[in-house]
Amino acid sequence: MIRARVPYFMRSRPYMAVTDALISRIRRPVRRGRRRMCVMFLENCWYVAAWSGEIGRALFERQICGESILLYRTAAGDPVALGNVCPHRFAPLSVGKLIGDEVQCGYHGFRFGTSGACVRSPLADGVIPAKMRVKRYAVVERYGMIWLWLGDPDVADESAIPNFACNDDPGFRRIEGLMEVGANYELISDNLLDLTHAEFVHEGILDSEALTKSKLETAQSGTTVWSNRWAHDGVAPPAWAAAFDDYADNVDHWAYMRWDPPGNLLLDVGVTPVGKTRGEGVWLYGCDLLTPKDATTTWYFWSFVRNYKVDDPAVDAMWRAAIEVAFVGQDKPILEQQQRMMGQRTLDDMGPVMASADVAATRARRIMKKLIAEKDAMPQPGSEAPLELLGRNVATRLPVQPVV
Amino acid sequence: MIRARVPYFMRSRPYMAVTDALISRIRRPVRRGRRRMCVMFLENCWYVAAWSGEIGRALFERQICGESILLYRTAAGDPVALGNVCPHRFAPLSVGKLIGDEVQCGYHGFRFGTSGACVRSPLADGVIPAKMRVKRYAVVERYGMIWLWLGDPDVADESAIPNFACNDDPGFRRIEGLMEVGANYELISDNLLDLTHAEFVHEGILDSEALTKSKLETAQSGTTVWSNRWAHDGVAPPAWAAAFDDYADNVDHWAYMRWDPPGNLLLDVGVTPVGKTRGEGVWLYGCDLLTPKDATTTWYFWSFVRNYKVDDPAVDAMWRAAIEVAFVGQDKPILEQQQRMMGQRTLDDMGPVMASADVAATRARRIMKKLIAEKDAMPQPGSEAPLELLGRNVATRLPVQPVV
Amino acid sequence: MIRARVPYFMRSRPYMAVTDALISRIRRPVRRGRRRMCVMFLENCWYVAAWSGEIGRALFERQICGESILLYRTAAGDPVALGNVCPHRFAPLSVGKLIGDEVQCGYHGFRFGTSGACVRSPLADGVIPAKMRVKRYAVVERYGMIWLWLGDPDVADESAIPNFACNDDPGFRRIEGLMEVGANYELISDNLLDLTHAEFVHEGILDSEALTKSKLETAQSGTTVWSNRWAHDGVAPPAWAAAFDDYADNVDHWAYMRWDPPGNLLLDVGVTPVGKTRGEGVWLYGCDLLTPKDATTTWYFWSFVRNYKVDDPAVDAMWRAAIEVAFVGQDKPILEQQQRMMGQRTLDDMGPVMASADVAATRARRIMKKLIAEKDAMPQPGSEAPLELLGRNVATRLPVQPVV
Ligand code: FES
Ligand code: FES
Ligand code: FES
Known part of the structure; x- marks a missing residue:
């Protein structure tokens, strides 16, 4: 193991902090045998x-x-x-x-x-x-x-597009892709809003027991939900250690996930030396845009946006390879197996048992249900503060404080 | 382009002329989401x-x-x-x-x-x-x-078999085939009863803007429907120009389609020098026999029957190649794409918007609906005159006159 | 044809004899178009x-x-x-x-x-x-x-496992396999409970007109059903003639089939010289364990257990080859074709016409219906006498006498 050099970048400021809200258990519906899936999509979004x-x-x-x-x-x-x-x-x-x-x-x-x-x-x-x-x-x-x-074009509201400005910031480097996944889009949102799966699904590449064990902070602003974790003083996930110039000591590792209806997610994720600011570590944005093809198939648009080594094609290649393993080789199969087990049934049909890590996913699903049920309802993205504040060259110490 | 020689053949006499009948718009049914297709087939035919x-x-x-x-x-x-x-x-x-x-x-x-x-x-x-x-x-x-x-064999009536005598006339040359098409048989009848599609679907082989722009004459006799067009003084469709010894001048081009329930069609089609009789041009019969395999798949039996150059295998090959391109490469894909868009819904479920070129197809569909709805109803083919009159060596000037 | 030597083995004693019971016709249900198959599986078994x-x-x-x-x-x-x-x-x-x-x-x-x-x-x-x-x-x-x-583990009753002791008797030689068949498991039980199919399905390998024409004896004890045939003085099925050292004369050929719910069958089958005891012929046990994968797919576990030439791999190979032809090449296709014709309909939906050879299969289906309909019902295997009595070195003359 090469001893890590101190890296070259970046910045931060108080971001999408959170207050947690207790989400009561979803009531287990009475199951009466298999029935055809009846998925309603949100139109006004x-x-x-x-x-x-x-x-x-x-x-x-x-x-x-x-x-x-x-x-x-x-x-x-x-x-x-x-x-x-x-x-x-x-x-x-x-x-x-x-x-x-x-x-x-x-x-x-x-x-x-x-x-x-x-x-x-x-x-x-x-x-x-x-x-x-x-x-x-x-x-x-x-x-x-x-x-x-998708709905009436005359009520389309551009201000309801969530902020993914990082995606075309000229100072950033973006790699992007599209993956067709044989699973309902909300199953993928669930996956992204509960990153404890990384320890088990992404073993050998993105796994972090420290992240699983970390405190989850969930917040909602408008129809935006944040699901944030910071893991203090843990082993760096292998891909992050590699990205951080083969950093071998323990790190602070954070993963802040922002969700907007129907399934547009932004991940702010990175590692930094224990107790240091974000600006002394490496981090990137992951954009996960989930568009239903139909009830059990999803177009998964993804991008990884970084502002370190933006001109280094080897870093592009390293992240592409990591995504190939993690998304195509690990998330996609588990999601498709999950959908296979569910068949044409919805999550509610199945009556899931809830754990504390499900709080953000459950809240997102509740917002979707409400939007679909309410005539003329449409998403109201929450404060844009985090992205605005997290411009380049802003260094913030972890953990960031709640802003909501 | 070789200058066209005057050809060798054929005959005619007043044929399946037509009086047009206004077909009122099919009422758009109320759609209540997707439902399973419920296709009833006509049994007594x-x-x-x-x-x-x-x-x-x-x-x-x-x-x-x-x-x-x-x-x-x-x-x-x-x-x-x-x-x-x-x-x-x-x-x-x-x-x-x-x-x-x-x-x-x-x-x-x-x-x-x-x-x-x-x-x-x-x-x-x-x-x-x-x-x-x-x-x-x-x-x-x-x-x-x-x-x-298909129905009760004791009421089977041989006289209800439409006349395709051309098919085994020893003086004619027949090439034949069978194609399985992933579309409901009535979609294929629609296709054949509205030949304006040739300009768009069969570009480069059978397309004729003159045919699209020509007057459509529709007639009904018994349960037989004719859908006839003649296109005066237009560019010959490429395959027809080739068939007509690479005729390079404008032609008169006709296409007379006869439909009998449930989907048995005869096409009398050809080109002749502008203002000349049919006997001075080239023409053939196309038999299109559509048998439902199931609600969304059709056995498409076809033959091309000609009485010019009946012993010339090069002409067989030319028409086989044209069919391969036009039927397998062009009609079949568009029909299957159309069925894909419709899924399990019927045309009525979809609420089509009607245009003037749909008059014959609409009438045929109406006859099918009536026959299926009426107990013991069975097809009554109309006058056989056209085929009887169109023996070899009959030369008729275009346009032929209505006989109904 | 080599003249048959007298073989090396075996024994018997009065076995699963039978009294026949008239099974009245299954009433033909009114069919109202196609409906979704609704197969209920027996849980307590x-x-x-x-x-x-x-x-x-x-x-x-x-x-x-x-x-x-x-x-x-x-x-x-x-x-x-x-x-x-x-x-x-x-x-x-x-x-x-x-x-x-x-x-x-x-x-x-x-x-x-x-x-x-x-x-x-x-x-x-x-x-x-x-x-x-x-x-x-x-x-x-x-x-x-x-x-x-499958049902409540707390009521699971080991004594309800049918006796397949032959399967792990150290004195026997077992070959085994597993085949996935695209047909409902009861269609396979029907197949096994009416071995007259051998003459037609297994032509050239296991066919015996004498077996088809033989007397069928059916008996029931508890929820166990026997369906037994012995065919006196007939041509040996080709595979049996080969197994019996290319025996060329007529034989007595027997096939005793035992069925237990839901689809666990044991076949005692063999040939012996006309009028001789079973111990002077060759015979084996065939185990046919049918486990539904779903309504129209079955896991077919099979074994062939013999106590002659137990150390001869050539005999293993001969029976493996026979099974490959008979099960994979003949039974599986006919069963899958049968299921294809039935689509999602059950046998009752289809209204089968009954023949005398269907008596055992019909009784087995009736038992299954009763068990599924009755709350808390579970199979009660009948007397184990036959298997106990048929130890090695027991020679019984055919026909065996009823024991039920
Ligand atoms: S632990 Fe979450 S699906 Fe099994
Ligand atoms: S123009 Fe006829 S289907 Fe589009
Ligand atoms: S004779 Fe039994 S299925 Fe035909």
């Missing part, structure tokens, strides 16, 4: 539909919350999202043609504009029936991603 | 079960309208169709043995005759229970195909 | 969960009657069966770790003991919620197999 780089001047189909959605860019580069089902005879518009900024159906040639309205009939009579239109989705390109509002 | 050459002295299973059917020929060569599910313990008879003209179940050896009745017990007691019989289907071999009456 | 050799110090998952079950052995070698679904968040325990005799969930690290109770929380608070436990199944290792009681 933002889903990540794609990484910016995925969408261009080709027609692109992505299924989101069971809906087939057509994505493309206008000649001016603006992203467009339309219902992908032609209202005439239901061919997918995505197998048609992009002509200028309009989409021509590949079956009988009706043509649709960016508003979703039919703008041209191929027939001699030229008649365009009034109902010949597809749904238009509000889209916003921000933080390197295309955000899509 | 003829389905093509197989090409004649497919059925011999081997036991052959084909699923038709969700029923597993056993097909074979007697020693005398007569086709037989029986229910394929053994009434004893439900093994498929098709995995048994043909012994003489009888079928022995491959599980416990009960033996069934061509009437469907059990004729032999393998057991010592020799007892044949009265209910030990399978359904017998009426079958007729005609036009190179085995036609099967 | 023993299922074979595994061959002893399958289970060791690794975590092993097997689905039984739709339940995912975890199997392993303690350090002392005792088999353990627990519910495989972690009560916390439903990860399968089988992807966790065996630590001593305890199982640690691979997701968040809760640990469970052999009683099913959680014995350790990984969290700092160390709290173990009262409901954090998985189901414990009663298991017994006997006859080379792990037997599992």
Whole structure:
């Protein structure tokens, strides 16, 4: 083991501190045999539909919350999202043609504009029936991603997009990816809001008994939930030791997870020498954007954003490899096995037994239930303070203090 | 481009002309979420079960309208169709043995005759229970195909088989095939009854803007529907130009489609120099026989029948290649994508927006609904005049006149 | 054909003789279209969960009657069966770790003991919620197999395990295997309780017209059913002729099948020269243990146990090859085809036509229905006399006399 050199970076300030709130046990529902899963998706909220780089001047189909959605860019580069089902005879518009900024159906040639309205009939009579239109989705390109509002585009509220400014901060280095996971998106939120799983799922790479044993602080502001842990004076997870120039002594290790509906999470995570400030350690942001494909499949957009060694491709490669092992090789299988055990049943159908580490996940699920049940409800992201405060060159000592 | 020579053939006379009838909009049904498809098949009608050459002295299973059917020929060569599910313990008879003209179940050896009745017990007691019989289907071999009456064989009416005499006219040359398509059969009827799709789906091979823009004439006689177009003075579709000895000038191009329930279609199609008679052009019959395998899969029997260059294998090859591109490479994918978008929902469930080109398809669907709803109803094919009149060496000028 | 030598072995005494009882026809239920299969499994009974050799110090998952079950052995070698679904968040325990005799969930690290109770929380608070436990199944290792009681372990009754003592008699030679069959387990019981199928399904290997034509004797004692046939003076089935040193003359051929709920069968089968005692022929036990994986899939545990040429690997190989052909190549396909024809319908849904050979299978199905319907009912195996009496070196003349 090489003795660790002191690292090169970074900053902090009081972040997403938390007061804990007791979450009472979810009542175990009476089970009456297996029944078909009935998953309702939240409509009035933002889903990540794609990484910016995925969408261009080709027609692109992505299924989101069971809906087939057509994505493309206008000649001016603006992203467009339309219902992908032609209202005439239901061919997918995505197998048609992009002509200028309009989409021509590949079956009988009706043509649709960016508003979703039919703008041209191929027939001699030229008649365009009034109902010949597809749904238009509000889209916003921000933080390197295309955000899509699933519900009524006229009530889409850009201010409800959670802050992932780290993602396109020019001083940071981002690596990103997309993984299709055969599990309901809330199972993945649960996973991320309870990082004690790392000790068992990510053995040999991200495991930390100190983190499992650390105090969990949960807080809510608006519809934003934080689930924060700091583990004082413990063995560094192997990938973090490697990232920290093969640091061999004990470290302070923190993991602050922010969740916004329906499943958009930001992780602030790192290690620093015991008792030192964050700025003397290494840390990064992990963005975990969970978009349901359908009730039991999820588009898992992830990015790792760091501001140390931003120009070192070896660090890119090290984190890519770690993600490959941890996400694809460990989280994905356990999530898919979990879904297999649940079959078409929801978590409530199954009647989970709760432990203290479930408090943040349970709160997030409760917020989702409330939003879905309440007509016209939509997410209200909480204070942006943490991200604003955590600019570069801010050094904060651990533990950070509650801000909520 | 080689300048077109004047061709060798053919004939005509007033054909399946049409009076148009306004078909009012199909009412959009109230949708209440996704539900399981509930497709009813018409029982009292003829389905093509197989090409004649497919059925011999081997036991052959084909699923038709969700029923597993056993097909074979007697020693005398007569086709037989029986229910394929053994009434004893439900093994498929098709995995048994043909012994003489009888079928022995491959599980416990009960033996069934061509009437469907059990004729032999393998057991010592020799007892044949009265209910030990399978359904017998009426079958007729005609036009190179085995036609099967799905309903009560005692009311099977041979005169209700639509006329496909072209198919086994010794003066014609036929190429034939079978394609399994993952789409409901009525979606394929829709496709064939609205040939404007050629411009978009069959680009580069059968596309014709002139055809899309041409007048559609629709007529009904009995339960037969015609959907006819002639396109005056337009660019020949590429495959037709090639077929017409690389004719490079504009042509008159016609496509007359005849539909009979449940999905048996005949296409009279061709090109001729502008203003000339059909006899001075090239044309052929396309037979499209659509037999449901189940609610979302179709056996698509097709033949192309021509009376020009009947002995030229290069022309066979040219049309086979065109079909490979057009049917397998273009129609099948768009139909299967369409079905994918619809999932388990019917067209009515989806609430299609209608355009003027849908008039014939809509009428055909309406006839199917009526036949299925009315007890004991069965198809009544309309006048056979067109096919009788269109013998060889009949030259007709376009457009042909209405005969209905 | 080599002339048969007189063989080396065996014994008998009056065995599982039978009085026949008339079983009235199962009433044909009214069918109202297809409906979802609703299969109820018997809970209070023993299922074979595994061959002893399958289970060791690794975590092993097997689905039984739709339940995912975890199997392993303690350090002392005792088999353990627990519910495989972690009560916390439903990860399968089988992807966790065996630590001593305890199982640690691979997701968040809760640990469970052999009683099913959680014995350790990984969290700092160390709290173990009262409901954090998985189901414990009663298991017994006997006859080379792990037997599992699906219902309440506190009422598990070891005396209800049918006698398969032949299976681990040191004087016998056993070959064994496991086959997954895509058919409901009762369809396989039906198959085994009506061996007339051999003439048709096992042509060229185990077929015997004499057996088909022989008298069937059916008896019941407790919940045990026997279905016995002896075929006097017939052609030996090919595999039996080969086993009997290529015996070329006619033989007496017997097949005595014992069935116990839910699907545990023992076959006493062999051939002997016409009119000779069983001890002068060759015979073996076939064990057929049918454990439902789910409604339409079955774990088929089989063994062939013989006491002739017990040290001859060529005889092992001959029977392995015969089983490969007969079970995998012939029974499995016909059973899966039968299930395909039935789809999600039960036998009753289908309304089978009964023949005289169905009497034993029908009785077994009736017993199963009664046991499932009656609260707290459990199997009562009948007299063990036959197996006790059929020790080695007992020679009995055919036919054996009824003992029930
Ligand atoms: S299906 Fe799109 S134009 Fe007809
Ligand atoms: S299943 Fe056909 S004879 Fe038994
Ligand atoms: S799922 Fe097993 S410990 Fe959480």
